[in-house]
Amino acid sequence: MKQLVLVGGGHSHAIALKMYYDNPIKNVKITLINEVKKTPYSGMLPAHIAGYYNFHQTHINLEKLAQKTNSNLMVDQVIDINPTQQKVYCLSGNTIKYDLLSIDIGSTPDDSQIKGAKEYAIRAKPVPTLLEKWEAIINDLNNNPNQNITLNIIGGGAGGVELALNMHKRLTDIVTAKQVNINIINRGQVLLNSHNIRASKLFNNLLEKKDINIILETEIVEICSDKVITKKGNIIKGDYTFLVTNASPASWLKNTGLSIDKKGFILVKNTLQTLSHDNIFATGDIATIKDNPSPKAGVFAVRQGKPLYNNWRLLLEGKSLNSYYPQSFYLSLIGTGDKKAVAIWGNCAYLSKVFWYLKDYIDKKFMEQFSS
Numbered sequence: 088m089k090q091l092v093l094v095g096g097g098h099s100h101a102i103a104l105k106m107y108y109d110n111p112i113k114n115v116k117i118t119l120i121n122e123v124k125k126t127p128y129s130g131m132l133p134a135h136i137a138g139y140y141n142f143h144q145t146h147i148n149l150e151k152l153a154q155k156t157n158s159n160l161m162v163d164q165v166i167d168i169n170p171t172q173q174k175v176y177c178l179s180g181n182t183i184k185y186d187l188l189s190i191d192i193g194s195t196p197d198d199s200q201i202k203g204a205k206e207y208a209i210r211a212k213p214v215p216t217l218l219e220k221w222e223a224i225i226n227d228l229n230n231n232p233n234q235n236i237t238l239n240i241i242g243g244g245a246g247g248v249e250l251a252l253n254m255h256k257r258l259t260d261i262v263t264a265k266q267v268n269i270n271i272i273n274r275g276q277v278l279l280n281s282h283n284i285r286a287s288k289l290f291n292n293l294l295e296k297k298d299i300n301i302i303l304e305t306e307i308v309e310i311c312s313d314k315v316i317t318k319k320g321n322i323i324k325g326d327y328t329f330l331v332t333n334a335s336p337a338s339w340l341k342n343t344g345l346s347i348d349k350k351g352f353i354l355v356k357n358t359l360q361t362l363s364h365d366n367i368f369a370t371g372d373i374a375t376i377k378d379n380p381s382p383k384a385g386v387f388a389v390r391q392g393k394p395l396y397n398n399w400r401l402l403l404e405g406k407s408l409n410s411y412y413p414q415s416f417y418l419s420l421i422g423t424g425d426k427k428a429v430a431i432w433g434n435c436a437y438l439s440k441v442f443w444y445l446k447d448y449i450d451k452k453f454m455e456q457f458s459s
């Protein structure tokens with residue numbers, strides 16, 4: 088019996104496990120190691136924060152998936168891998184031996200250049216901590232509805248902007264719009280700089296309409312309990328600071344001997360095998376396909392689930408593996424917190440209620456496959 092060990096229960100692993108359930112591979116025992124029993128689906132996370140979906144609608148139940156596939160779920164945090172000895176080390180002290188390893192642990196916002204971030208910032212990931220802190224803020228506001236509240240959101244990419252709009256919606260369900268002050272602070276000259284300029288202008292207008300302050304070309308160098316400090320020494324007051332900066336990899340990976348790029352992400356071939364070890368796969372945010380790098384977005388992690396499963400099977404059957412090529416154009420649907428969404432495709436960007444219903448349909452359909 089071959090031991091297939093899955094590190095992280097991200098989007099690709101959830102899809103691959105679902106495929107394994109539909110079409111099991113012979114003589115394989117799967118062990119899934121994840122920090123939590125329920126992993127968030129990124130597409131629905133901002134709308135969960137806005138209050139449109141509940142926790143269960145937006146989280147994949149890994150425990151159930153493990154039961155169905157007769158896999159072993161270990162709720163633990165992986166802290167090291169030894170590819171020579173083929174061992175995985177966990178925070179609890181457990182060591183797991185593998186024949187085949189697959190890594191899908193996502194990423195976290197980069198806080199390496201910001202003093203005080205570890206102590207005072209609420210990072211967009213890990214999601215369980217974000218949700219715990221967000222619920223505490225909401226409870227506090229519900230208990231003291233006369234207070235004003237100011238949020239600083241560092242990072243003006245799609246994640247930061249979507250969070251700002253959805254947080255604004257939830258907060259203004261409790262208190263008046265005048266009591267809510269949200270600042271989006273972005274290092275770059277424009278918001279959503281990895282999308283087209285139409286999308287950027289559209290979101291500028293939407294944020295301005297809701298009196299959300301857009302602070303551009305501003306780098307934050309320090310976060311304190313009640314303010315953030317810019318590189319130029321300016322102070323921006325805030326009760327809570329959220330960090331939604333660029334994706335960064337887990338730091339322990341650099342000591343494992345796995346092939347990594349300059350930023351520390353795992354370098355993989357188009358077969359999704361690491362450049363360094365044929366018996367180790369990596370997918371989702373944590374992996375960078377050397378010859379076809381793609382943005383760190385859930386949509387790519389989802390798409391990699393099927394080729395990942397197929398290549399596990401082919402490798403275990405001793406056959407040659409298939410290559411996966413990420414699509415260069417993809418549809419982004421970004422919710423605006425008011426049951427509308429912006430659709431971004433190539434050079435186009437449109438806001439409409441129809442796109443919210445399309446997004447809602449796609450996301451619910453995605454989650455449906457894990458519900459039975």
Ligand SMILES: Cc1cc2nc3c(=O)[nH]c(=O)nc-3n(C[C@H](O)[C@H](O)[C@H](O)COP(=O)(O)OP(=O)(O)OC[C@H]3O[C@@H](n4cnc5c(N)ncnc54)[C@H](O)[C@@H]3O)c2cc1C
Nearest residue numbers: 095097098122129164165192193211371372384385386388
């Ligand atoms: C606010 C926000 C909104 C977003 N909205 C979208 C969107 O609408 N569309 C989109 O395409 N992308 C979106 N993204 C990006 C998206 O979240 C990521 O690209 C996606 O989650 C990556 O999926 P993954 O499978 O790589 O990892 P993840 O979904 O992050 O899953 C990783 C899993 O591994 C676990 N894990 C991590 N480290 C360890 C460890 N050491 N040991 C054990 N388990 C571990 C985690 O607990 C988690 O369950 C958004 C991001 C943010 C921050």
